[in-house]
Structure formats: structure tokens, C-alpha cells
Amino acid sequence: MKELICIVCPRGCHLTIDDNNNVTGNMCPRGKQYALNEITNPTRMVTSTVKVDSKLFKRLPVITSKEVSKSKMFEVVKALDGIVVKPPVYLHDVIIKDVCGLGVDIIATRTILE
Amino acid sequence: MKTYDLVIIGGGSAGLAAALEAKKEGVDNLIILEKEPYLGGILQQCIHNGFGLVQFKEQLSGPEYAQRYIDLVNENHIPYLLETMVYEITKDKEIYYTNKQDGVCCIKARAIIMATGCIERTAGAIQLEGARVSGIMTAGLAQKYMNIEGYMVGKKVFILGSGDIGLIMARRCMLEGAKVLGVAEIMPYSNGLNRNIVQCLNDFDIPLYLSHTVKKVVGKDRVEKIIIAKVDDKMNYIPGSEKEFDCDTLILSVGLIPYNPLLEKLNIALNPKTKGVNVNQDYESEFEGIFSCGNSLHVHDLVDYVSKEATLAAKGAVKYLKNNKQEEKVYKTVAGRGINYVLPQQFSYQKDSKIDFKFRVSKPFKACSIVIKNNDSVVRIIKKLYLLPAEMEIISLDMNAITNPSDLVFEIKEDF
Numbered sequence: 258m259k260e261l262i263c264i265v266c267p268r269g270c271h272l273t274i275d276d277n278n279n280v281t282g283n284m285c286p287r288g289k290q291y292a293l294n295e296i297t298n299p300t301r302m303v304t305s306t307v308k309v310d311s312k313l314f315k316r317l318p319v320i321t322s323k324e325v326s327k328s329k330m331f332e333v334v335k336a337l338d339g340i341v342v343k344p345p346v347y348l349h350d351v352i353i354k355d356v357c358g359l360g361v362d363i364i365a366t367r368t369i370l371e
Numbered sequence: 372m373k374t375y376d377l378v379i380i381g382g383g384s385a386g387l388a389a390a391l392e393a394k395k396e397g398v399d400n401l402i403i404l405e406k407e408p409y410l411g412g413i414l415q416q417c418i419h420n421g422f423g424l425v426q427f428k429e430q431l432s433g434p435e436y437a438q439r440y441i442d443l444v445n446e447n448h449i450p451y452l453l454e455t456m457v458y459e460i461t462k463d464k465e466i467y468y469t470n471k472q473d474g475v476c477c478i479k480a481r482a483i484i485m486a487t488g489c490i491e492r493t494a495g496a497i498q499l500e501g502a503r504v505s506g507i508m509t510a511g512l513a514q515k516y517m518n519i520e521g522y523m524v525g526k527k528v529f530i531l532g533s534g535d536i537g538l539i540m541a542r543r544c545m546l547e548g549a550k551v552l553g554v555a556e557i558m559p560y561s562n563g564l565n566r567n568i569v570q571c572l573n574d575f576d577i578p579l580y581l582s583h584t585v586k587k588v589v590g591k592d593r594v595e596k597i598i599i600a601k602v603d604d605k606m607n608y609i610p611g612s613e614k615e616f617d618c619d620t621l622i623l624s625v626g627l628i629p630y631n632p633l634l635e636k637l638n639i640a641l642n643p644k645t646k647g648v649n650v651n652q653d654y655e656s657e658f659e660g661i662f663s664c665g666n667s668l669h670v671h672d673l674v675d676y677v678s679k680e681a682t683l684a685a686k687g688a689v690k691y692l693k694n695n696k697q698e699e700k701v702y703k704t705v706a707g708r709g710i711n712y713v714l715p716q717q718f719s720y721q722k723d724s725k726i727d728f729k730f731r732v733s734k735p736f737k738a739c740s741i742v743i744k745n746n747d748s749v750v751r752i753i754k755k756l757y758l759l760p761a762e763m764e765i766i767s768l769d770m771n772a773i774t775n776p777s778d779l780v781f782e783i784k785e786d787f
């Protein structure tokens with residue numbers, strides 16, 4: 258048996274998962290999926306910033322399009338070094354396709370027009 | 372002098388949601404005044420995700436959440452002024468601001484919504500002992516340096532206080548290549564959300580020292596070393612419990628305070644617990660026609676609830692503008708045992724209505740009941756497995772459940 262805290266939403270349910278993969282304590286189905294992932298291949302969304310060549314802003318905030326394996330987080334952030342984006346850039350524009358060959362894109366989370 | 376029906380001060384999540392609701396309810400003569408060169412407020416520097424699950428049923432980052440509201444404000448042609456700093460509000464609701472285009476300017480409002488957000492407690496506020504050197508900064512400032520300005524705050528970082536922004540910054544520093552040596556929290560429990568302990572500290576093996584605080588900062592020009600020590604339940608240092616950390620940066624995440632300097636001149640009393648104004652269920656302050664919402668009213672941990680609250684404040688302002696207010700008897704809410712504060716502080720009783728009461732507990736509870744009482748009869752009991760000071764509770768109370776209106780007392784009973 259293992260005790261976990263669900264991080265999928267801010268409610269932060271206290272979960273327990275037993276040896277037969279039965280999950281309790283989750284207030285919604287996402288908690289169950291989280292517990293199952295967490296004991297096999299824990300994944301996380303990664304957020305960071307990249308340089309933007311804009312009049313008003315220095316950094317463009319970005320996020321992974323999907324969760325990546327927890328052990329790949331550092332690699333993903335490293336891949337952002339040296340990237341410079343030219344405006345206009347729109348919300349959810351792809352900044353890096355298939356980052357580190359993980360099948361996940363890096364996308365913009367802010368619109369910067371100039 | 373130009374007169375507006377509604378002036379909203381602050382273009383953060385509270386201001387934006389309030390403006391949209393007021394516009395929807397038919398208020399066209401309105402304006403948002405914002406001191407920064409962009410809308411969205413503090414959210415623009417909160418680049419991590421986890422926002423919007425309540426409002427949009429999606430996980431958004433701070434800027435994404437803000438962008439949704441900014442797009443709606445633009446689509447609805449709601450006017451706003453950027454780089455516009457309000458510096459005074461008079462009793463006649465005249466608002467003085469400065470900006471580059473207009474210089475010093477005065478406008479008049481029939482109603483005002485205060486949505487000015489909060490500020491962080493600083494080293495001065497917690498009386499940090501030792502050298503006054505560079506390398507000590509608040510978590511929000513560190514967040515702004517890294518996420519907006521784009522530079523690293525240090526190489527070896529220690530964090531004092533387990534507030535959410537500090538935890539988020541611990542992860543951010545680690546991912547960007549700095550080393551985070553630890554987080555010290557003076558209370559015996561964390562002040563941040565559990566999920567942030569997991570994904571920001573545990574994921575990176577950053578130790579959390581509970582019941583510990585920074586005893587001394589050492590350094591000549593820049594922080595070189597800090598000494599932390601354990602405290603007993605009276606907050607006195609326990610001799611021999613000191614630990615030293617070689618670090619160049621100390622990030623403080625020791626609390627947020629509603630930012631209300633504009634109201635001081637109006638002599639509106641601030642609540643000693645929330646540090647915001649006292650409001651009724653329409654989010655109107657004691658000063659007629661001045662409303663407050665978001666972090667300037669009380670500190671929120673989730674932006675979703677800020678947006679919701681701002682919508683209620685806007686509805687209240689619209690009601691005020693339409694002169695729909697009736698003289699009603701006003702009752703108080705009382706924070707009883709185990710409760711830090713309850714909001715709204717006043718309410719009027721209206722049949723067939725519901726009021727969302729918000730509160731925080733004063734310490735963590737396990738297996739307990741929230742008891743809402745009225746003249747010694749119990750209105751409602753809600754059982755909870757746990758309650759944490761870091762998480763604001765909201766209880767929607769059906770006024771029809773109250774037969775004999777009177778002041779409402781909220782308290783916590785342990786063990787069921």
C-alpha cells in the first residue's frame with residue numbers, strides 16, 4: 258500500500274493505492290489515473306520561458322503540450338536554451354516540435370504581437 | 372470632468388472578470404485603470420500550470436488563464452488605460468491618476484470596484500536578523516525577475532516560508548540549473564498547497580524543515596551563509612538545533628497582504644485578520660458604492676475563486692447603480708473556534724437566495740465538523756476529513772435553511 262497526494266488539481270486529494278492497484282480517496286476519476294501513473298511512470302507538465310525579440314517583453318512563457326516523464330524534465334528545459342522567438346507569436350503556437358524526441362511539443366502560453 | 376458609471380482599479384484577474392460581468396449586465400460607461408503596461412496582473416508571471424480547473428475545467432498556466440479574459444475584454448470593447456497609476460480616491464468618488472498621455476488626470480465614478488491585488492511581506496516585516504546584504508528577495512519578486520525579466524536570481528538558493536509562491540520558485544530555480552538547499556517553515560505545518568509540496572519539493576528532493584526559521588544571515592555584500600534553527604511551540608529558538616547552509620540567495624515566501632493604500636485616505640477600517648475591507652454579500656464596503664474583490668479583499672490561493680468573487684462584486688455594483696438596494700436589516704458573521712476569518716463579514720437576509728461564505732481555519736484539523744450556528748440553533752454541519760489554513764473553504768448556504776435570521780457563527784468541532 259502506498260499513500261499519495263493527487264496533484265492533478267488544487268484539491269489535492271489524499272490517495273491510497275494497494276497492491277492490487279485499487280485506488281481510494283480520489284474525488285474524481287483523474288485521481289485514479291494519476292495514482293496508477295505515479296507508481297509506474299510518473300509524468301509532469303513542464304513550464305519555462307524562452308527569449309523573445311519584442312519591444313515590450315523579454316521572455317515568452319511556454320509549456321509542454323502534454324506531460325513528459327518526470328525523469329526528462331531537466332532535458333526538456335535544457336532544450337530551450339538559445340531559442341529566440343520573433344513576434345508576432347500567438348497563444349499555443351508551436352515553439353519546438355517533438356522536443357527531445359519525446360513526441361511532445363513546446364508551445365507558447367502568451368500572445369505577444371510586437 | 373469625465374464621469375463613469377463604473378471605474379475598476381486594477382486590471383488583474385479580479386478587475387478583468389468584474390469588468391466583463393458589469394458589461395454583460397448592461398453597464399457600458401465603464402473603464403479599467405491598470406498601472407502595468409499589460410493586463411492580467413500577477414498571473415502574467417505565474418507561468419506554471421494548474422489554473423482554471425474550476426472556471427474552465429482545464430489546466431491552464433497563469434498567462435493562458437489571463438489571456439482568456441483579456442481576449443473577452445477586447446471582444447466586448449471594454450475600455451482600459453495601461454501604465455495608469457491611480458494615486459487618490461476622494462469621498463466624492465473622484466479618482467486621480469497619472470499616465471504618459473494625460474499627465475495628472477481626474478475622473479468621477481458613480482461606483483468603484485477595488486481590484487488592486489496584494490503585496491508580499493518583506494524581510495522588514497518578519498524582522499530577519501543579520502546582515503542587510505543583496506541576495507535577499509521575496510518570492511514574487513524572484514518570480515518576476517526569472518519569468519518576466521529573464522535572469523537567474525542565484526546559484527545556491529535557500530527559501531524561508533512554505534507559501535505556494537516559494538514552493539513554485541523552488542522548482543523553477545532547480546529546473547533552471549540552480550541548487551535549492553532547503554525550505555524552512557516556522558509553523559509545524561506547511562502553508563502551501565499539498566500538491567506543491569509534492570511536485571515542487573518532493574520531486575526534486577528538496578528538504579522541508581518544519582518548525583524552523585532563519586536565525587541569522589551572514590555575508591559582506593551578498594548573502595554567503597544562513598543559519599536556521601528549530602523553534603519550540605512558543606517560537607523560541609531551541610539551543611543546539613542550528614544548521615548552516617552556504618548559499619548566495621535567500622527567497623522569502625512569508626505571506627501576502629491585501630494592497631489597499633488608496634482606501635486609507637477614505638478612513639475605511641481594514642479587517643485586522645484579512646487586512647482588506649469588511650464587505651456584505653454584494654462585496655460592497657462600508658463606504659457606499661465602493662466594492663472590493665480578489666486579493667485586495669483577502670488573499671486567495673486560487674485564481675478561479677478570484678474571478679468568481681469579482682463577478683459577484685460586479686453584480687453588487689450593478690445593483691447599486693440601478694438603485695435596486697432596499698433597506699434591509701444587516702447581520703454579522705462571526706469567526707468562532709478554529710476559524711481565522713469569515714467573509715462576507717455582514718449579510719442581509721433574503722428569502723430564496725444563496726450566499727457563499729468563505730473562510731480559513733486557523734490551524735490544520737483532521738476529522739472534524741464545520742458547524743454553522745445561529746442564535747444557538749445549528750443551521751448546518753459539514754463533516755471534513757481534513758481542513759488546512761492554506762486552503763480557503765467555500766460553503767454555499769441556502770437562506771431558506773434559516774428560519775429565524777440572526778448573526779451566524781462559524782466554528783470547528785474536532786472528532787466525529
Ligand SMILES: Cc1cc2nc3c(=O)[nH]c(=O)nc-3n(C[C@H](O)[C@H](O)[C@H](O)COP(=O)(O)OP(=O)(O)OC[C@H]3O[C@@H](n4cnc5c(N)ncnc54)[C@H](O)[C@@H]3O)c2cc1C
Nearest residue numbers: 381383384385405406412413457487488511665666673674
Ligand atoms: C507573486 C504571486 C504569485 C501567485 N501565484 C499564484 C499561483 O501560482 N496560482 C494561483 O492560483 N494564484 C497565485 N497567486 C494568487 C493570485 O494573486 C490570484 O490568484 C489572482 O491572480 C489575483 O488577482 P487580483 O486581480 O486580485 O490581483 P492581481 O493580479 O495582483 O491584480 C491587481 C492589479 O492591480 C494593479 N494595481 C494595483 N494598484 C494599482 C493602482 N494604484 N493603480 C492602477 N493599478 C493598480 C496591479 O498592477 C495589478 O495588475 C499569486 C499571487 C502572487 C502575489
Ligand code: SF4
Nearest residue numbers: 263266269270285288
Ligand atoms: S482526485 Fe480529482 S479532485 Fe482529487 S485532487 Fe485529483 S484531480 Fe483533483
